[in-house]
Amino acid sequence: MGYVKSLLLFICLFTGLSVNAHNQVVTPALQERxxxxxxxxxxxxxxxxxExxxxxxxxxxxxxVSTRKERRELVAKELKVFSETHQKDLLSFLDHQEKSMQVSQVKPLWIVNLVNCYATVVVIRQLEEFPxxxxxxxxxxxxxxxxxxETSPIMSADKLTPPEIAWNINLIGAPQVWEDGYTGEGIVVAVLDTGVNAGHADLTGRMWEHPEFVNHGYNFVEDNHNTHDYHGHGTHCAGTVAGNGAAGTITGVAPEATIMALKVLSNQGSGTEAGVWEAIGFSIEHGADIMSLSLGWPxxxxxxxxxxxxxxxNAMNAGVIASVAAGNEGNGGMGTQPPPNNIRTPGDCPAPWTHPDQIAEGGNSAVVTVGATTSADDVAGFSSKxxxxxxxxxxxxxxPLTQGLFVPDVVAPGHEILSLVHNSNSGYTVxxxxxxxxxxxxxxMALMLSKNPLLTPEEISQILEETAVPLHEGKNNVSGSGRIDAQAALEAVWGSIVYINHTVNDSEGNDDGLVNPGETIHLSVELSNSANGPVSNVSAMLLxxxxYVTILQGNAELGDFGENETLExxxxxxxxxxxxxxxxxxxLFTLNVFADGDTVNVWKNSFTETAWAPLLAFQAIIVDDTTYGxxxxxxxxGETATLRVALKNSGQIASEPVTMKVESDSEWIIFHHPEPFDGLGIEPDSLQKAEFMVTAVHSTPLASLAEMLLTAVxxxxxxxxxxxxxxxxxxxxxxGNIPSTxxxxxxxxxxxxxxxxxxVSIPxxxxxxxxxxxxxxxxxxxAWVRDQRSFLKCLSDGGDAESAISSGPLNNVGGAVDYSRTELPLANNVQGGGDIEFxxxxxxxxxxxxxxxxxAYVPNNSWKIVVHYQLxxxxxxxxxxxxxxxxxESARIDVYGETGYTNQSGEAGFMLPAGxxxxxxxxxxxxxxDMIPLQVSQDGMVEVMLQRYFWATFTIKNQDGENVADASLVVAGDSIEGMEAEWLENGIYDFSVSALGYHPYDGAFVIDNSDLQVEVFLTDESLNYDDPGENVFVVYPNPVSEMLSVDFTAAEGATIRFALYDELGRLIISQSIAGNNRNERLLLDVGSLTSGVYVLTIDDGMQLLQKKVIVQ
Structure with missing residues (x-):
């Protein structure tokens, strides 16, 4: 098993930065043209x-992502979407110009966010200013x-003898690697060159195939499908990659690799930068694993x-590595430049892996820069340095130049190399x-990937340099890390236990086979042995x-794998x-697999699992000023509007109920109701909407920005x-444009x-x-920019001009200059507001x-004015x-972002701007x-009349004066909780009280501009109204037309007060009687009263009884 050392990878960030910030937009070469x-x-x-x-x-x-294919597809998709978004306005402009014959052959690229086209001088000058x-x-x-x-004449090998092997192939040790079974099979190498003679016997059957690209690639020079090589350079290079010796001599390092023919240089060996960039994108998009570029721009x-x-x-991020020629300017001479300009572009790009000897710091890219050696392992004199x-x-x-970037990275045989010819299907040349x-x-590189398809560009770069045969001490600017050694490189490539698949067991959760929030899941994995031979004592570690992931059990003993065995x-x-x-x-899960406890030399695998959960995100705020604006x-x-805020669930399952709020520290925004909004849960692909009322401060400068913090829980x-x-x-x-004079x-x-x-209009x-x-x-x-002069004048009454004229910077070039000035006082004496002329x-x-x-001119839509003012x-x-x-008193008033409370006189004062x-x-x-409009133009008073509501509080007792538990109260047909009727207006209200073991009580009460305490006495069911007890009252007949009788018994010394009210709460009859422990009867003459509903109240000092009386 081989080894992997820690990789030192620098990724240079360039989003949002100006890639050409210190130069003019139009380059000197284009200016000259x-x-x-x-x-x-x-x-x-x-x-x-x-961007x-x-x-x-x-x-x-x-x-x-776990595979090279997925990585290429992801990067291509991301870059395409990004470029389409950022090129949209430019492409629209070019399309418009194309219709007037000012532009042609517009071609957007995505490997770099760039557009290639043909354009006239006028359009190019407009592009100079294009955002x-x-x-x-x-x-x-x-x-x-x-x-x-020099090249040799066409040579033909003796096909009757076993194929010979070119000297350079033997020198780097490739045949020994083939004997181990690694020949580059299944690896696609894109050759970006003059094309390829696909009919050569040594390449037949191993050219890249695609139904849309019938000639094994594409011609980016002529924008067609003719990829044939009429020059010879490209076929020779393709033969060194993969020539298999079918015509007599093996010239290829990886004789079973697949060649993708990308013609980026003409039949005369010339080309354009955009053509090569487009081919790099094609390589990534269409499955190349490696790019070979024997070309470069001095x-x-x-x-x-x-x-x-x-x-x-971007190619490195896609997992694609490039082998790039350093250039042939090493001997100097006319037209060449010494270091640091001796290496051609893109060979001057840094390698995927940073060698420890590299002193100057910097980023990485896909490029492995290659110099040339002779058969004696000397660096060829022509090899750039x-x-x-x-x-x-x-x-x-x-x-930085103090040390610079060490290049080349490696060297390889490049002097008198035998390979394929373009104009014969069986010939060779040197x-x-x-x-x-x-x-x-x-x-x-193809041999290495055929052994381990999981190798990254960084790992390939590291292995190439660490296994190279040193020609000088340390990495240097002549031979790099040394001459490549195929056998040593392949020994350093570890045969791998390869991840195949995984499954999720969420039986401890909702058992739907998906990863949901809060679940504990168990993972099963399927692994395969791709190493040459069995592997014993295999262990795995999940990271x-x-x-959002906590590993509860991440170590496993897997046992032994037979050769090519797959286990689950x-x-x-x-x-x-x-x-x-x-x-x-x-x-993203990383699965480190190792044998015999060796946790340093590991097989690294990775896989992903997707969460099924809510995915909440706010949409852009919408300003709705249809009601108030x-x-x-x-x-x-000064305008009031509704901010419509929407929270979208783009996830796969519904969310829990949401609470949303909007906050702002801006001095220009006033919230009327900043309270949070409570909403329901959100289904997938659905929205929860909320509204917040705001007012912009009247004196807000136009185009001021107010930051709003949206929060949802x-x-x-x-x-x-x-x-x-x-x-x-x-x-x-x-x-239109403002001309200069x-x-x-x-x-x-x-x-x-x-x-x-x-x-400019102001209030x-x-x-x-x-x-x-x-x-x-x-x-x-x-005219040069130094010739520019300009100033602003206010024409309105009281206006003035700027105190000095503005001069252009001292540059002897054409171009654009942006001017801005703030806090100019030239309109401060203009009175009355309204329309201000400039x-x-x-x-x-x-x-x-x-x-x-x-x-010289001011372009249309570039002159802007902001007038600052106070009201x-x-x-x-x-x-x-x-x-x-x-x-x-204590009424709360909210106006213009301020809150005040009224005093005892019902007053609260504010200072408000006009408007x-x-x-x-x-x-x-x-x-x-709420939201009552108010126009302010002078000092004044705003009178507000509110409707007062009243409370009726009930106390329920028995004839012994004890509180009755669990009594039920109904007022005006509504059941009342807590014995307190709220939000009552003036008028008469029926009520009833009932309790277990007591006679029910029906009565009425009057609200007359005050809260009311109502005390009700319930009598035991055993008490008969015909023999009333102490302080018991019976009213009859009801309805009544003439005389209303009230029978009662009252304790001696008690004073009984009777009062009769009409529906408006007006007192009609009032009478008081002293109690004497006898049965008494009060007669009230109601014959002269208007028919209707009245209320009789009886107050004996202990209770207030109210009874509805109907007069007919």
């Missing part, structure tokens, strides 16, 4: 976008292949080194160059870095899943999302011929405090005469009363008001 272009000439250009996929994120995603464009470069057809290297040709490295970093530096190449800026060395390394192990691992694991989350879907200063899940709400829009000049010495008193004019009576502005000036042919005056001191946009404040007093003509507002009022035992 434009200077001699015809107006309608179409020039081939590469348009590189500033590139975050390579660290991509690497992490790619590491989660998101980082670099526009001349995609020149460059002569790549050396023309001076630094003197000014290649886009950043794009090359981005492409090769390092170091190289990336210190001035954004966004990488690594490998060529020299690093072009001949690189395919030998690609072939060795996971996922924060049931429920050998146990893991606990977190309660808050998100839906669709892929848990101007219905434009924007929150304007659902069971164990908590979701946060920070969203930005834009308040209003900045006024933008949109009447020629004036060699303009001042703020000068007048441009055609100034731009812009009106009336506002006081302006300052003005901010921004704009861009573009200088083109005939003019932007643009001048140039050189270039043409008069006014025009062909020299007058007014003292507003709220006075709150109710229908009882009483002031309401529209909404207020809310709430008070205990009163009706409230």
């Amino acid at each position: 434009l200077s001699r272009a015809e107006p309608d000439e179409l020039i081939r250009v590469n348009i590189r976008m500033s 590139q996929y975050d390579s660290k994120v991509l690497y992490d995603k790619a590491s989660r 998101g464009v980082e670099r526009v470069d001349y995609d020149k057809v460059q002569q790549i292949l050396d023309t001076g290297w 630094h003197g040709a000014e290649p886009d080194r950043a794009a090359w490295r981005i492409a090769m970093v 390092g170091p190289v530096t990336w210190q001035n190449v954004n966004p990488f800026n690594d490998y 060529k020299s160059g690093t072009s001949m060395a690189a395919p030998a390394v690609a072939g060795l 996971s870095d996922s924060p 192990f049931e429920d050998i691992f146990t893991v606990k899943i977190a309660e808050n694991i998100p839906g669709h989350y892929e848990m 101007n219905e434009n879907g924007l929150l304007e200063p 659902s069971g164990h899940y908590q979701v946060e999302d920070l969203q930005t709400l834009r308040i209003g829009e900045i006024p933008v000049y949109s009447q 020629l004036n060699q010495n303009p001042t703020i008193s000068s007048q441009a011929v055609n100034p731009g004019q812009l009106t 009336h009576n506002a006081t302006i405090t300052s003005v901010d502005l921004e704009y861009r000036i573009v200088s083109t042919s005939g 003019e932007l005056h643009v001048f140039r001191t050189w270039g043409g005469s008069g006014s025009g946009t062909q020299y 007058p404040q007014h003292e507003v007093t709220f006075q709150v009363s109710n229908q009882t003509e009483s002031w309401v 529209g507002h909404f207020y809310s009022v709430a008070a205990d035992r009163h009706t409230g008001f």
Whole structure:
């Protein structure tokens, strides 16, 4: 069994960084080409976008899949989606220009976020200013292949004898590897070159097959399917990778590897950068495991080194490795450059693995750079030498020149190499160059992968360098780590116990075979022995870095594996899943397998499992201003709107009930009801919506941003999302380009011929405090940026001009300059608010005469103005009363983000800016008001009338004065809990009281602008009304038309008060009688009363009895 050492991997991050930040957008090479272009000439250009996929994120995603195929597919998909998103606006622009014959052959790329096309000078100048464009470069057809290297005539081998083996194949020890059964079978090597003679006997039957690409690849030079080699270079390289000797001589290191023919160089050996980048993407998308590139751009040709490295970093993330020729400039001479520019691009890209001798720090890529040796193991004199530096190449800026990047990485035979010819199906020829060395390394990579398909580019790179035959001490800039040794490399490649499959047992959970939140699951695995021979005493260790996974049982003894044996192990691992694991989350498990307790030299496998759970995420906030605003879907200063917030469950199972809230620390936002919203659980692919009312502060500067923190809690899940709400829009000049006027010495008193004019509206009576502005000036042919002059003037009464004119930077070039100034006082003396008029005056001191946009101008939609202002404040007093003509104390008033409480006089004061507002009022035992509009233009009083409600509290006792337990109370037909009837208006209310063992009691009470205490005495069922006891009252007849009788017995000394009320609570009859321990009768004459419902109240000092009386 071989070994694996720890890998040192640096992933360079370049998302969001400017890859060409210190240079002009249009490169010098393209500038030169434009200077001699015809107006309608179409020039081939590469348009590189500033946004590139975050390579660290991509690497992490790619590491989660277990096979090379899945890794390639994932990376290709991610990069395509990313590029489509970020190229959308550019492609739309190019499509529009294509219709007017200004652009042709638009080709978007994804291996680098870049678009290739042909464009006129006018369009290229527009691309210079296009948002998101980082670099526009001349995609020149460059002569790549050396023309001076000698080749031998066509030779034919003797087919009657056993095949010979070319000397270079023997020197690196490849035949010994074949004897062990590793020949490169099943490994696809993409040869990016001049094409391949697929009809050569030594390649027949091992060319890549695909139904859509009938000639085993693609022609990126002519954009067709003709991949035949009419030059010879590509076929020779393919033969060194995989020539099997069918015509007499074995020339290939991996004679059973599969060749993918990608023609990126013409029949004369020239090509374009974009053509090769496109082929790299093709290799990844269509299943290449290895790329062989015997080509390169000299630094003197000014290649886009950043794009090359981005492409090769993405290739590494896809699990694809590249063997790249270093170049043939080692002897120097005319047209060559010394180090650090001696190695060609992309051979100057760093390797996947960082050698310990590498001093200067930096990132990694897919490239293994290959130099050339002779049959005597000497480095060929022509082989290019390092170091190289990336210190001035954004966004990488690594490998500083003090030490630089050591290259090449390895060397291989490249002098007088025998391989296949392109114009004979059985012939051979001899060529020299690093072009001949690189395919030998690609072939060795294929042998390594045929032994262990799980090898990563980093591991391949490490093994190649650590097993190479040293030609100098340590890694160096001449021979790298040494000449490759196939036998040593394959011995270092470990034959593996390979992961085949796994199954989930969640019987301790819901037993649905899926991984759900909070479950404890058992994992079964199926493994296969791919090593040469049996493996004994095999153990396994399960690992996971996922924060949602806890390994409860991660070690297992697997026993012995026979040769090629596949075994299944049931429920050998146990893991606990977190309660808050998100839906669709892929848990990455690493399975380290080792034999005889050797935990250093391990077989590394990985697999993933997907969580079935809720996946909650907020959608973008929607502003609804249809009720309180101007219905434009924007929150304007001073406007009140509803924020519609939606939480989506994109998971596979329903969530628990959710609570949502929105918070903001912004000084520009006022929440009216910030209380959290409680909602139901959310089904998969469904939304839970909530609404929050906000007002933008009246003096908010236009286009101010207010950050809103959205929070949701659902069971164990908590979701946060920070969203930005834009308040209003900045006024933008949109009447076309603003031309400049020629004036060699303009001042703020000068007048441009055609100034731009812009009106900004602010509230009336506002006081302006300052003005901010921004704009861009573009200088083109005939004027440099140093010739720009400009200033802003306020035309409204009281307005002024800027105190000084703005001059362009001292640059003797054309281009765009962005200007911005803040806190200008030029409109501070404008009174009254309303429409404020501005003019932007643009001048140039050189270039043409008069006014025009062909020299310098402010582009349309680039001039913006923000006017800052304050509104007058007014003292507003709220006075709150109710229908009882009483002031309401402690009433809460909310207005404009402030909360106040009324005093004893029912008053609360606020300072409010002029304009529209909404207020809310709430008070205990009163009706409230919510979102009542209020227009403020002066100091004043706001009178608020609330409806007071009343409480009737009942006490239920027996004739002995003891409280009656478990009594039931019904008021106006409603059962009352707690013996307290609430929220009652003035009027008469029927009630009834009942309790077990007592006579039921029916009565009525009157609410008359006050709360009421009602005491009810229940009599025992054994008590007869015909023999009333002490203080017992009987009222009859009822209904009554003339005389109402009240029979009662009252204790001596007691005073009985009788009162009769009408339906409005008005007192009609009142009478008091002293008790004397005798049966008494009170007669009340009701004959003159209007028919209706009345209430008779009897108060004996111990209880208040109320009885509804109907007068007929």
